[in-house]
Amino acid sequence: MSDVMTPEQRSRAMSHIKGKDTSIEVLLRKALWHKGIRYRKNYKKLPGTPDIAITKYRIAIFCDSEFFHGYNWEIKKQKLGHNREYWIKKIERNMVRDRENDFKLIALDWVPIHFWGQEIQKHTEECVKAVKDLIFELRVSQFDAMIDSTRDYVEDIK
Numbered sequence: 001m002s003d004v005m006t007p008e009q010r011s012r013a014m015s016h017i018k019g020k021d022t023s024i025e026v027l028l029r030k031a032l033w034h035k036g037i038r039y040r041k042n043y044k045k046l047p048g049t050p051d052i053a054i055t056k057y058r059i060a061i062f063c064d065s066e067f068f069h070g071y072n073w074e075i076k077k078q079k080l081g082h083n084r085e086y087w088i089k090k091i092e093r094n095m096v097r098d099r100e101n102d103f104k105l106i107a108l109d110w111v112p113i114h115f116w117g118q119e120i121q122k123h124t125e126e127c128v129k130a131v132k133d134l135i136f137e138l139r140v141s142q143f144d145a146m147i148d149s150t151r152d153y154v155e156d157i158k
Contacts, residue, residue, distance in 0.1 A: 024117040048101030070095045
C-alpha cells in the first residue's frame with residue numbers, strides 16, 4: 001500500500017499529532033466530569049502517565065489511538081507500506097511498554113483501564129458506564145474490607 005502523500009507532507013502531518021488533550025481524551029473527560037467523576041489529567045506521578053487518573057479510587061485510564069497502540073495489530077501490520085520496519089518496531093515497543101506500565105500500576109494497587117479511540121468516539125456512554133461500574137466494585141470491596149477489619153477487631157476484644 002503506497003502512501004498518497006509525499007514524504008514531506010507525511011512528515012508534516014505526523015508532526016501535528018498531539019500527545020496530550022487529544023479529541024478522544026477530551027471527549028471522555030467531559031463525559032466523566034458531567035457524571036460527577038473527578039480526576040487528574042496526565043498524572044505524571046504514575047507509570048505511563050495515565051491520560052485520566054481517578055485518584056480517589058486509584059483508577060488509571062488510558063485513551064489509546066488505534067494506530068499507535070496496535071489495535072488489530074496482526075492484520076494492520078501486514079498493510080503497512082512506507083517505512084514498514086520503523087513502524088513495526090515503534091508500535092510493538094508501544095504495546096510492550098503499555099503492558100509493562102499496566103503491571104507497574106497493578107503493583108502500586110492501581111487499576112489500569114484502556115479504551116480505544118473509536119470506542120470512545122462511538123460509545124462514550126458505555127465507556128463512562130464501565131468506569132462507573134468499576135468504581136462501584138471498588139467501593140464494595142473497600143466496604144467489605146472495612147467490615148472484615150471491624151469484625152476482627154470485635155473478636156479481638158472478646
